[in-house]
Amino acid sequence: MYYEYLTVGIILFILGILGIVLNRSNLIIMLMSIELMLLAISVLFLINSMAIDNLMGQVFTIMILTVAAAESAIGLAILVAYYRIRGTIAIRSLNLLRG
Amino acid sequence: MYVLVLFVPLLSAIVSGLFGRKIGTRGSGILTSSCIVISTIISGCIFYETTINSSITYIKLWRWFDSELLTTYFGLQFDSLTATMLIVITGVSALVHIYSTGYMAGDPHIPRFMSYLSLFTFLMIVLVTSDNFVQLFIGWEGVGLCSYLLINFWLTRIKANKAAIKAMLVNRVGDLGLVLAMLMILKQFGALEFSTLYSIAPSGVEVICLLLFLGAVGKSAQLGLHTWLPDAMEGPTPVSALIHAATMVTAGVFLIIRSGPLFENSPLALTVVTIVGALTAFFAATVGVVQNDLKKVIAYSTCSQLGYMIMICGVSNYSTSLFHLMNHAFFKALLFLSAGSVIHAVSDEQDMRKMGGLIKSIPLTYTMILIGSLSLMGFPYLTGFYSKDLILELMYDKYYIAFAYWLGSFSALLTAFYSIRLIYLTFVTNTNSKKEALFAVHESKGNITFTLLLLAFGSIFVGYLAKEITISNIIPPVISNSTKGIPLLFSMFGAISAFIIYSMSSAGFFYFWSSSRAGPNHPLYGSPIHGVYTFLNSAWQFNYIINHYIVSNIFKFGHLITYRIIDRGLLEVIGPRGVSRILINITQNVSNLQSGLVFNYVLIMLVFTTLFISGLYL
Numbered sequence: 168m169y170y171e172y173l174t175v176g177i178i179l180f181i182l183g184i185l186g187i188v189l190n191r192s193n194l195i196i197m198l199m200s201i202e203l204m205l206l207a208i209s210v211l212f213l214i215n216s217m218a219i220d221n222l223m224g225q226v227f228t229i230m231i232l233t234v235a236a237a238e239s240a241i242g243l244a245i246l247v248a249y250y251r252i253r254g255t256i257a258i259r260s261l262n263l264l265r266g
Numbered sequence: 267m268y269v270l271v272l273f274v275p276l277l278s279a280i281v282s283g284l285f286g287r288k289i290g291t292r293g294s295g296i297l298t299s300s301c302i303v304i305s306t307i308i309s310g311c312i313f314y315e316t317t318i319n320s321s322i323t324y325i326k327l328w329r330w331f332d333s334e335l336l337t338t339y340f341g342l343q344f345d346s347l348t349a350t351m352l353i354v355i356t357g358v359s360a361l362v363h364i365y366s367t368g369y370m371a372g373d374p375h376i377p378r379f380m381s382y383l384s385l386f387t388f389l390m391i392v393l394v395t396s397d398n399f400v401q402l403f404i405g406w407e408g409v410g411l412c413s414y415l416l417i418n419f420w421l422t423r424i425k426a427n428k429a430a431i432k433a434m435l436v437n438r439v440g441d442l443g444l445v446l447a448m449l450m451i452l453k454q455f456g457a458l459e460f461s462t463l464y465s466i467a468p469s470g471v472e473v474i475c476l477l478l479f480l481g482a483v484g485k486s487a488q489l490g491l492h493t494w495l496p497d498a499m500e501g502p503t504p505v506s507a508l509i510h511a512a513t514m515v516t517a518g519v520f521l522i523i524r525s526g527p528l529f530e531n532s533p534l535a536l537t538v539v540t541i542v543g544a545l546t547a548f549f550a551a552t553v554g555v556v557q558n559d560l561k562k563v564i565a566y567s568t569c570s571q572l573g574y575m576i577m578i579c580g581v582s583n584y585s586t587s588l589f590h591l592m593n594h595a596f597f598k599a600l601l602f603l604s605a606g607s608v609i610h611a612v613s614d615e616q617d618m619r620k621m622g623g624l625i626k627s628i629p630l631t632y633t634m635i636l637i638g639s640l641s642l643m644g645f646p647y648l649t650g651f652y653s654k655d656l657i658l659e660l661m662y663d664k665y666y667i668a669f670a671y672w673l674g675s676f677s678a679l680l681t682a683f684y685s686i687r688l689i690y691l692t693f694v695t696n697t698n699s700k701k702e703a704l705f706a707v708h709e710s711k712g713n714i715t716f717t718l719l720l721l722a723f724g725s726i727f728v729g730y731l732a733k734e735i736t737i738s739n740i741i742p743p744v745i746s747n748s749t750k751g752i753p754l755l756f757s758m759f760g761a762i763s764a765f766i767i768y769s770m771s772s773a774g775f776f777y778f779w780s781s782s783r784a785g786p787n788h789p790l791y792g793s794p795i796h797g798v799y800t801f802l803n804s805a806w807q808f809n810y811i812i813n814h815y816i817v818s819n820i821f822k823f824g825h826l827i828t829y830r831i832i833d834r835g836l837l838e839v840i841g842p843r844g845v846s847r848i849l850i851n852i853t854q855n856v857s858n859l860q861s862g863l864v865f866n867y868v869l870i871m872l873v874f875t876t877l878f879i880s881g882l883y884l
Contacts, residue, residue: 187868197864262862 172214179207194249194256198242205235268325268344271308271352272391274301275359279384286377294377295367298384302360305387309352317346317735324397324461331400338458343397350588350736351394351520354595357724358512359387361717365603366504368713369610379419383508386412390513394520398459399448402521406444406485409514410437416509417501429500436494440484444521447477464527471528475535478525479542486518486572489546493809495569499561503606506561510568511599516591519575523584530582537667540580544670547573549806551680555687556802560609560616563688564601566805567642570677571598577674578657581664589729589736590653596724597641597649603721604634607714608692611707612699618688623697627707632693634718639685641725643757644678649729654678656737658753663743678753682760690768 186200209228216224250256278301282294289297315321323344331338344352363383370376389412393405411434418430448458451474457463482488487495495515499506509515522529522539529535550569557563571594575587609616611628625632637648644654658678661671697704709715801807838844859870 184868184872188865188872191863191865258864261864265860265862 169214169218173211176207176211176214179210180204183207191258194246194258194261197258198239198246201242202235202239205231205238209235267308267311268323268342269327271305271312271356272342272388272395274305274308275356275384275388275391277301279381279388282377282384283381286381289377291376294380295363298380299360299363299367302356302363302384302387305391306353306356306360309349309356312344313349313353316344316349320346322346335456336452336458338398338400340401341397341459342395343460344395346735347520347523347588348394350592350732351516352391354512354516354592355387355390355394358595358599358721359383359390359508361599361720362504362508362512362603364713365507365606365717366502368711369504369606370502371711375419379416379502382412382415382419383504386416386508386513390517393517397461399444399451400458402524403444403448406481406517406521407441409517410434410441410485413437413498413509413514416505417498419501419505423500426500429494429497433494433498436491437484439491440481440518443477443480443484447474447481450474450477460524468528469531472532472534475525475529475532476538478521478528479535479539482518482521482576483542484518485521486515486576487546487569488518488542488573488576489549490542492546492550492569493805493812496562496565496805499559499565503561503602503609506565507599507602507606510565511602512595515568515572516575516595519572519579519587519591522576522579523588526579526582526584529579536580536582538580540577540667540670543573543575543577543580544673545573546570547577547677548673548680549573551677551684552802553805554684555680556799557684558617558619558803560605560618560621560688560692561602563618563684564598564605567601567681567684568594568598570681571642573677574654574657574674577670578660580670581660581667583657583660583740585737586653586656586660586740589733590657592732592736593641593649593653593725593729596721596728597638600634600638600718600721600725601642603714603718604631604638607631607710607718608635610710610714613703613706615699615703618691620698620700621692622695622699623693623704624707625693627704628709630709630715631718632689634722635689635693637722637725639689641729643682643685643761644753645757646754647730649725649727652729652733655750655753656740656742659743659745659750660740662745662749675753675756679756679760682757683764686761686764687768690765695768 180203183200183202183204186203187197190196190200209231212224212228212231216222216228246256253260278298281289282298286294312323316323323342325342325344327340327342329337330340363380366379366383367376370379373379386409389405389408391405393402393409396402396405414430414434417433418426420426451463452458454470454474455463455466455468457466484491495510498509501509529539547570550566550573554563554566554570557566571590575590575594578587578590608621608624608628608631611624611631612621615621641648641650644650658671658674661667661674664671804810860867
């Protein structure tokens with residue numbers, strides 16, 4: 168059972184990554200993908216915590232959830248501020264800083 | 267006293283050069299002339315002590331180069347060679363100084379001129395009095411520099427500038443030979459002093475001698491590097507007298523005489539010296555025959571006489587060479603200064619075709635030129651006779667190089683021819699000059715005629731007076747009377763034929779030779795004789811060949827290859843421009859990675875994180 172759970176976690180994480188990389192339209196989807204990645208990592212922590220019978224993983228999961236909540240709050244706030252200025256949240260329009 | 271002979275001309279050069287404004291035109295003339303006269307008197311005393319009383323003097327002044335391998339003193343050496351050269355240099359230079367005060371009157375830069383003349387004399391004295399090659403080289407380069415300054419004295423004339431640059435550069439080719447010879451001497455023998463060098467009986471010096479001879483070729487205007495000498499006529503006439511009679515061109519001969527002990531060990535170098543000298547004598551004599559410029563005739567005659575001096579060095583008769591050098595200094599200075607007097611008289615006209623008939627108006631100058639020319643031709647009992655005939659006899663004595671003897675004898679014929687031609691065209695024939703120029707002809711001032719008179723005495727008596735001192739060690743060869751008479755007969759034949767040809771041509775015979783008819787209308791235009799005339803008149807086309815095959819190719823090489831292909835091309839592309847272009851391209855590509863698109867950043871971050879985790883550290 169352990170490996171199936173592990174696989175699910177990793178697949179979730181990879182889906183989150185692909186959501187960021189392949190997504191070219193919407194900033195909200197990007198934020199959601201980040202949330203998905205954080206969730207996948209939380210799941211992996213939990214699974215490993217159960218597997219090796221150690222509470223540290225669950226502690227970290229709670230920490231990550233906190234950080235994820237704070238991060239999405241700040242991210243959404245930035246997004247709103249950005250939308251106020253630019254009137255759009257398309258990622259393509261986010262290319263002012265070019266090398 | 268021995269140091270004073272150097273110091274006095276230096277003093278006069280410095281004072282006249284730096285304070286010329288203070289002491290004025292007259293002041294600088296009087297100062298420099300009297301300084302050189304003092305120097306002449308001193309060198310007379312030196313001659314008495316070192317040559318007549320045969321006490322060679324060495325003076326070590328101070329250490330100059332002081333390293334482990336090379337210790338060179340700044341030292342002076344006064345032996346009979348130096349003393350003779352000193353007499354010649356300072357004597358002729360003093361007369362040229364006095365002459366210049368008259369000849370250059372009215373020129374705005376007389377203090378500068380006198381300063382250069384004195385500096386020239388000083389450096390020449392440094393050259394002849396040095397006891398080692400390095401110090402000799404100071405004088406050697408110094409007289410080259412002064413010849414540049416003097417030829418280009420009228421610095422607003424472009425021709426004078428070109429001639430001066432040419433003189434400097436052509437001399438520099440020879441100087442390179444001298445420098446290389448010095449380096450080889452140092453490498454081979456470890457000493458540059460003459461006394462050390464000649465006391466160790468050097469051997470294996472072929473290359474050294476040939477390089478030394480290259481130096482002499484440049485300075486003494488031998489065949490190949492002679493082209494600067496006729497062009498050096500762009501300077502004022504006293505300068506030509508100084509350069510061509512007593513000082514600069516004799517430096518090359520002096521070098522060979524001084525290095526005689528080295529040359530004695532190198533038969534190859536001696537043969538080369540003889541052949542080049544003989545060829546130069548012949549070449550310059552043929553060219554002198556058809557020159558139309560009064561000064562160029564005398565210049566080529568100098569070149570020819572230097573050929574004699576070099577030639578006789580090649581058969582190891584150095585004292586004869588020195589004797590001819592001394593005699594030549596007197597009659598050539600006389601010829602040049604008289605030519606200056608003529609040019610002065612006919613309102614600065616130098617072309618002999620536009621002179622003529624001056625014998626009535628300036629008889630004194632005529633007499634002077636006649637004395638000088640007869641002496642140059644080797645007329646019996648004049649100065650030139652004693653050395654020139656001896657040279658030809660000694661050449662005849664060396665049977666293995668008979669070729670040089672016949673070239674020399676034929677040059678004697680041509681010498682007589684062009685000397686008489688010069689006199690005839692300038693003084694005897696009907697005049698070709700303008701009426702106002704002819705009416706204005708006058709004898710020059712006292713200080714000009716005075717120097718001419720002194721030099722004329724020298725041209726008559728020096729050979730007789732000095733022959734016991736200078737060439738007492740020469741055993742005259744035993745030859746038959748008919749052979750002994752050959753040079754004289756040749757000279758007389760040349761002189762008489764010149765006189766006959768030119769008097770007949772002015773009377774109407776050989777009318778095609780009368781030079782006033784030159785041009786396409788001339789009856790001989792395009793014929794072989796005209797070709798020969800052009801060939802000789804342009805000095806065997808040496809300038810043409812050198813300019814077209816060497817100089818212009820080097821210029822082209824310098825511009826096309828070294829400048830445009832290597833400097834601005836290859837090095838520029840490999841160096842600054844190429845490197846900057848490559849760097850800019852790379853940085854452009856690298857910075858293009860930052861596209862401004864967030865998902866690209868994420869992709870890159872992921873790729874590199876993956877690489878990092880998988881242990882593929884870049």
